[in-house]
Amino acid sequence: MDFLTLLQVLDSTVRLATPLLLACLAGLFSERAGIFDIGLEGKMLAAAFLSAAIAFVTESAWIGLLAGIGASMVLAGIHGLASITFRGNQLISGVAINFLAAGMTVLVAQSWFSQGGRTPSLMSGDRFEPVTLPFAEALSGVPVLGPIYDELLSGHTVLVYLAFAMVPLTWWILFRTRFGLRLRAVGENPAAVDTAGVSVVGLRFAAVAICGVLCGIAGAYMATALQAGFVKDMTAGRGYIALAALIFAKWRPWYALGATLLFGFLQAIALRPDVIEAVLSFRVQVQLLDALPYILTVVILAGFVGKAVPPRAGGEPYVKER
């Protein structure tokens, strides 16, 4: 495999890892606050649809992004209502949200556009355009570093850079601010936070809302940057892969970057069977590559490669003692 092919694979790794990374960080905020969220998939899907639909109508990717975040926030609100206010089962709520999004997106898309449950294709102006980093063209002649800068780092949409910037930001919020400390505390021992006079409900709703925003960006990226429009079930299990990455990353931001890049890489090479065959000199089943993120997660979960310990109060509604 030559250098340029490697760069191409890594370049698509970055593109494919971006929605996983955003969704993974979204789940990280929620689960660190003690709210399990298997509804990442549904929130992404709803955001993907509405961002594409609104971007098509308004011809602005940015308004589309806002609409996508709004759609995701509505579902996050339902999840918060069910799992915080009414102390329902968070897993069941997540399942319901995934189905709600899967059904509603097609229903509304069909009603608005009558194109078999998809949005019309977005013209280049209605999508997020690739950003060329400064001097990318000029430096592309420099050996090794030039192509890396030009091919790999430059030329992504602004949402990709935003996603990667979210990693240090998430780390800083969670581990260097008072809000972050309280958010993590509410996921480990909500009674202690309550005793300190801080609202458990407020913190958990804040975490669920942040989760909604990030899933919204992830979905909008799928429909208005990675692809040009919404098609039925376009997230294709990415919410679950993000969930897998979250466990893989042991609920830590920097590990989340590593895990999502790994899963993004697996998706990227699954698209290039010729490259795999050239490198390994034997054929790897596509189905095996598809299943690999899930198999890896099961192995991690089984504790064969380090132990993944979730936040202690995760999944349990907080009941104030009377």
Add this chain to the structure above:
Amino acid sequence: MDVMPKWAEVLLVPLISLVLAFLISALVILGIGENPLNALRLMINGALGSAYGWGYTLYYATNFMFTGLAVAVAFHARLFNIGGEGQALLGGLGVALVCLYIPWPHWTIALLGAMGAAAMFGAIWAAIPAWLQAKRGSHIVITTIMFNFIAAALLNYFLVELIKAPGGDPATARFPEATNLPTFYDMFTPLGLSFSRSTPANVTFFIAILACIAVWALIWRTKLGYEIRAFGHSEPAAKYAGISPTKIIMVTMIISGALAGMMAINNVMGEAERLNLNAAEGAGFIGIAVALMGRSHPIGVFMAALLFGFLYQGGAELAFSTSIPSQLIIVIQALVILFTGALDNMVRMPLERIFLTLRRPPKPKTKLEAAE
């Protein structure tokens, strides 16, 4: 402890949740510019108005009985098996292998063999997450979700590479004639009932009813069932009583997986008579809604499965004759899960308050009042 009388717990709460779910579904239909009453009429006509409709409604209901029972059994041990879809897919693989490679003399024996294979494949697919939960502490919800995806990939591999019939799409060859199950048409025509020849409802429907009865007996009439329920109520208490958590988790999930896998005798052996990629068609997930609505009781599961069978067939007819896509059923399914599952307390809390007020005994008369 029980604030509400039993009838309210068993009937009123699910009914109100269901009414809420349907009201919102009606709003959704209004929102996309159709008339909900008209839609309901079309659905009832399409699903229940003809022998053809019934043939499909009962076929779908059979699927949902198996997957609903699978989720319900696991719920009794407070285990959430989201893996019904994967277990049903693997059950299909078991049925296909048995039907294709064993020369069965008659459908009755073939059915027994296929049931065994379907149950075994489903059980194995559930046993791995169960073992990981019991021994390694991996969360069973996450592992069963992962196993759904792995099952889909595995089935894809089998159908594309190993047992694909020559020709276009990735599917097996048709099963031999001797393994074809009698449909309602074959069974009821001699009795004078005219079922449509082209509908898929078959003898499996009665096996599903037997499964409901068996699950009822298991949960409420056996020692194992008692242990499962005890474990579900309180793990420490069950441990203290000498019940092994490992055993309960394993056995419950194996039963659950076997039930989900057995769905395949209906959809793969009974209907398609071959195995294709999308064999389970989401029935594994509908099992969650069915179990929640049926309050994990076999009678409840039976009725909820009939309701979802009606919704499925009615929704298909609706998509056929109006511009409402069949995804409407997924929305209804989501709302049912949301209201009967996650938002249960939203319905329950106000009801409990009402019953508390009603039950409060009349104030005893004070001495002063008595003197007057």
